[in-house]
Amino acid sequence: MPELPPTPSKPPANGPSSEYCGPSKNIYRPNANLGKYHAGVGAAQANYNGTSRTARSWFKSETGGEVGVAISSEVKVSASVVVAEVEAKYGVELSAKLTVKVGxxxxxxxxxxxxxxxxxxxxxxxxxxxxxxxxxxCTTSPKKTGTTLTPWYVGWYLWER
Known part of the structure; x- marks a missing residue:
């Protein structure tokens, strides 16, 4: 009687008896919070105080617009996946995009x-x-490290010289 080939310990990765993990899905795992960065909408405003006393400056935005998630090319996931994972890791509330209003x-x-x-x-x-x-x-692609910028809140960036 002919000898049967040994039974593999693991089914083939892409045959009819291969393991099934469900539909393919992209995964993103945040590693490090690098702080907050401002994405300005419109031009910066400035006010020089040439007096010897403190003066009150008043800035009003004249331009509106939207700022969304920025994802480096190494990260192949959707904005909604990035937002969900970063929110869960750091316990913050983020958005896929935020609108800056005029005024x-x-x-x-x-x-x-x-x-x-x-x-x-x-x-x-x-x-x-x-x-x-x-x-x-159930196989995985090579892991890639990249950066993401996820909208947090609308606000002003102020500085003086």
């Missing part, structure tokens, strides 16, 4: 002989993360 305003004290600058926009959380795909046969 957003702020008042700030400008010290003597200084210029105060302001720019309205969206503060985004910057992260590095690992992305990969789990295929239907």
């Amino acid at each position: 957003n305003e702020i008042q700030i004290d400008t010290p003597p002989k200084k210029t105060t600058y302001g720019k309205c926009g969206v503060w985004r959380m910057k992260n590095t993360g690992t992305a990969y795909t789990i295929y239907s046969n």
Whole structure:
């Protein structure tokens, strides 16, 4: 009687008896929070105080727009996956995109002989993360590390010189 070939310990990865993990899905795992970064909408505004006393500067946005998630090319996942994973990791509430409205305003004290600058926009959380795909046969793609910027809240970036 002919001898049968040994039974493999693991089914073939892509045959009729291969393991099935469900539909392929892209995974993103945030690794490190790199802080917040401002994405301005419209031009920066400035006010110079040439007096010897503190003066009040008043900035009002005249431009509106939207700021969305930014994902580096190494990360092959949707914005909704990035938002969900970063929210879960850091316990924050983020958005796929935020709208900056015209008329957003702020008042700030400008010290003597200084210029105060302001720019309205969206503060985004910057992260590095690992992305990969789990295929239907339970194999995975190579893991890639990339960065994401996820909208957090609308606000002003202020500085002086």
